[in-house]
Amino acid sequence: MSADLAVLAGQPVIVGAGLAGLATALFLAPQPVVLLTKAPLGGEASSPWAQGGMAASMGDDDSPALHHEDTLAAGDGLCDAAAVRRIVEAAPGAIARLAALGVEFDRHESGFRLGLEAAHSRNRIVHADGDGTGREIIRALVEAVRRTPSITALEHVEARRLLLDGEGRVAGILIAGPDGAAVLPTTRVVLATGGIGGLYEETTNPLACFGQGLALAARVGAVIADPEFVQFHPTAFATAARPMKLISEAVRGEGALLIDEDGRRFLAAEPGAELAPRDVVARAVWRELAAGHSVFLDARARPGAGFSTRFPAIARFCSEAGLDPARDPIPIRPAAHYHMGGIAVDAAGRSSVEGLWAAGEVASTGLHGANRLASNSLTEAAVAAAAVAESLKAVPARPFRPTPLAEVPAAADPSSVRPVLSRHAGVLRDGEGLASAVAALLPRALGNSAAADPALVGLMIAVAAFERRESRGAHSRTDYPERASAALRTRITASAALAAARDIAETVFPSARSA
Incomplete structure (x- = not known):
């Protein structure tokens, strides 16, 4: 150094x-x-x-109250209303501060160009460079x-x-x-x-994003909140490339439709249709794929010929794959996107x-x-x-003497964790699969190999998902399809997750008692 x-x-x-x-x-x-x-x-x-851009109530027909309402609705009962209010009220000022630092946001003659995305009731998405x-x-x-x-x-x-x-x-x-x-x-x-997308085989995140910060915090006893809630973006570009390219939600905001191989709009009857909340759209796409259908984003009519102007980066990687979004439907599938x-x-x-x-x-x-x-x-x-x-x-430095560390941990390698979470903690989950994930991840999290930190993060996700016996937002249990009457947030530490994992593994898989 x-x-x-x-x-x-x-x-x-x-x-x-x-x-x-x-x-x-x-x-x-x-x-x-x-x-x-x-x-x-x-x-x-x-x-x-x-x-996608930055959401903020910048339009004449918008307000922080409306942004607050939309955020609470999407969060499916689990948002902290005070935190939501504080952040949406500060959003316009945050964009102004970034602009002052040199960010060139898209504008037109009357101010910021505001786009529409799923589950927003107003055009409030500020973009930069399309x-x-x-x-x-x-x-x-x-x-x-x-x-x-x-x-x-x-x-x-x-x-x-x-x-x-x-x-x-x-x-x-x-x-x-x-x-x-x-x-x-x-x-x-x-x-x-x-985030943690690098813990999944199909992700729109850089593969190096495996939850390193969560592991660092968890190893010193920090409380982790709601690790089971992983958002799967419904429209990742379905090619062999990993990580996967993202087809922005803004494309659907401009009027693109989701269709199967026969041109059927399978979301037409869903409230909000293509602009329903992401968890709803991701599950619908997943079920179509599971039923043997192919799924496409159809932008031929809207935005149509203007696609490459409005979405130059997406048009570029589609072209590299031999597709013209103004003429060809774009193959898509869900992928781990946000934690x-x-x-x-x-x-x-x-x-x-x-x-x-x-x-x-x-x-x-x-x-x-x-x-x-x-x-x-x-x-x-x-x-x-x-x-x-x-x-x-407001917090000055203080005298310190760190507790020495016995050895330097190996650089993390999440490759052995990806198939476990991808199979058992994806768009749709069930108790048996989650217990299998816990049993597979526990010995790795307890070890000192390159898989230890990624496995610990994956274990916290799997344990929290196993213990949340309901379906809410991005967490969907096929064995518990209903939403619980009380909306309770998860609070977990590494030690609590490891203890719970041992109990789960021993109860569901008695042979795991030696782990």
């Missing part, structure tokens, strides 16, 4: 360089901060891949970080473990890079590591562990509930980054 770690000791450390991490670092300026990223700045994060919103945001923020002297970016460096002091407070972070491993002393860490669960945080982004904050997809603020409303994720990341930065400014 080229940086002098002794000089950086005691500075806040942000892990992750997507929208949440970059924005937090920028909002902290001029306070010194260290930014860790496994790849070059802007690489291997999910944010640059975001085609379907290149995430890419444009990250471009601008990376440029801003590069010219901000208070930010030290350590690229090609990853966090392997958080270190605590004798009182259970953050006191350091074990990092590893091309030059080896080292301890960076700090009492303030922000996790902004993104509604995450590290439980308060309004300031603080976790249950002193000295540890989280922002972006790795955090659970209560905004998304059981099913994220389209384009609320980038909005949440920007709003949360500002809140975390303000919180960090």
